[in-house]
Amino acid sequence: MIIEDIKEGYKKTKLGWIPEDWECVTIGDYYEFKNGLNKGSEYFGHGTSIINYKDVYSLNHIYRKKIHGLVDVNESERKRYSTKKADLFFTRTSETVDEIGLASVLLDDIPNGVFSGFVLRARPLNEDIFPSFAGFCFRSEIVRKEIIKKSTYTTRALTNGSYLSEVYFALPPINEQKAIANCLSTWDKAIEKQEALLKAKQQVKQGLMQQLLSGKKRLPGFTEEWKKVVAGKIFKSISIKNKPNHELLSVTQDRGVIPRDMLDGRVTMPSGNLNTFKLVKKGNFVISLRSFQGGLEYSNYDGLVSPAYTVLEEISNINRDFYKYYFKSYEFIERLSTAVIGIRDGKQISYNDFCIVKIPSISVKEQKAIANVLNTADKELEVLNNQLHKLKEQKKGLMQQLLTGKKRLKF
Template sequence: MVKAGYKQTEVGVIPEDWDDKKLSQLCIMKSGESITSKSISETAPYPCYGGNGLRGFTKTFTHDGDYALVGRQGALCGNVEFATGQFFASEHAVVATPMDGTNIKWLSYVLTDMNLNQYSESSAQPGLTVSKILPLKTAAPNDNREQKAIAEALSDVDGLIASLEALIEKKRQIKTGTMQQLLTGKTRLPGFGEGKGFKQTELGEIPEDWDVALIGDYIEFKNGLNKAKKYFGYGTPIINYMDVFGQEGIRKEHVVGCVDVSREEIKNYSAKKGDVFFTRTSETVEEIGLSSVLLDDISSAVFSGFILRGRDKSDSSKIHLNFKKYCFGSEVVRAQIKSSSSYTTRALTNGTLLAKVLFPLPSLENEQIAIASVLTTMEGEIHSLENRLAKTKALKQGMMQELLTGRTRLI
């Protein structure tokens, strides 16, 4: 039963003073103009939008004002951008020009919520046609003031999201800079290095009480497990490529993949606390040799063939568990890993190559612990901000569902 003040329509239950309207009643849609890649740069004054969003910048513009842009072709077709000012819209973008009575910012949120990608035509190059988009219906307030109020409320949340993203990026840059200083000894923490100088090494200047260590002297490498697709989805936990990529430490709760393996395979491809895993192959050299250390014991866990396991050669490792999270990620280490990699159709590295990589190693375990503690604290701050960002994005999604359907009214 429809509650008082609302009515049933083709797009669902909406307020009585709203209508379900075709997009053709709200805007005019037209593809942009052709442009060659030679005309796009990073230094020209006007942003250029294509099928997947911002392509770069160009010296001319096609539009001046406020518009909603819909990606027409490409993997991300259906994505929506709100463009303002002077910009160039390429032939792979559809420009939505508002009709009288339509708030274009509100319409950009409506188009985003409609998930237009679902209407793309299947082909080698996914695409949308204006003729398919314009007949689609949406719930629309007839009062432009209400459209504006909805847009402003959602824009406020977008502003908070943007500020959080900028703060996270700033924190990441600060952490990266701090890592390079601490992991090379250029900056020493209080209580370490008093009265000590530096020495020249293959890695450049490092503290005279540090060592130049060879990865292969401390850990030995093993390739991971390869199984047919039918064995995955059940069984014992398996550490995969994405468990390593993008995080310096792996916790038990991070490992969600499973694989059906034998006892012999568990023995041969075991993963235990303190093991360091390296990405073995990727599309770019920037993504190979990235490392992450297993911080928890996971019963019967194994690791996949897309990563390499580095395990301590002795039980009394000279590299502290928490220091392992960071010591293979410094610029001097990453440069060696990338330069020694091979590339055919994909970038590759292997245990033999990684074993030859040098890294700076504080001789005192307490200094290793202190360095790791500083970086872990910074990492924790970033994770807290990332959690806040995720909650804010979820809040925005909930607001869109309420405001764009009229379930919650602002005026």
């Protein structure tokens, strides 16, 4: 038998130890659930405001100014699927259990507002829960674990009002709820400010890319006219196979070519012989299926990719960083899109499609100077990203302490 020490000022509950003046209750004790509105696509884009899945998924607090979805509804639908301040919403279905049952609370009244069938509305039965506190409480780690435990998964993760009603959470007295909400809101404001700084810096970088990678803006000391040549004069297609002992790589639009074990979530690994897979070397570029939407991908790793991909290697001396940025520029993506107009969805862009696209052929010295400017911008973005990550981790830790009663605030 394990004898557990009694913690002074705390009591043992289904959720573990919580302060004596807190209650261990279920969501169903305080909220009544309702499924949302489902309509055909022709009804969306005009009409009244609608709270969509993305709004609930992205935000723990919903404000009227951040709701952009519109839907055409009749009077009966408006009443049945109404929204009002303090309503709590949960994501109802998702491809993964990690995204199921994410909660967000409405902190503004939205005149004639309704909510989507992809979310659930939980309307308060009383005023015992401070609205802003609810937005934090139901996103806490301990409550998320309970929600995920009670969800179902077949082809998609799913939850409903009955499951959510049975989820337990720790409820402090109302004054402590307000204090906790105010404290965590301070972190939210800091995070929002940091996100705004990051977005502004990203826009500056995009402006630099558009100017520098098109030749519209020249760096000091460079006056030679820019030349454009077909890509086939600078890059060649390579196909090195029978190298099965290398690690498997994935081609992504946001992170370039990376090892598969760096991907989040479940990854389907190929079975059988890898001799047909192509070898990618560090510094190679890869043409992916969606290159005409997101540009070519650069690899910092040696490894294998599916034989469906086209692997590129430079023919002459170049600055790889320059072309890494250029292949992600609007100018290049537009040029590539023009070259593959009429391509059928699902058809791989070939080397022949790529090699006729005209790209800059400028001195390696100027390539390097431009790449240095953009590398500096990336380093500044990395600093801001790290600061943002630190703020989010601090908030996460604080939530874990405050929403379980392990740390108490003076109020």
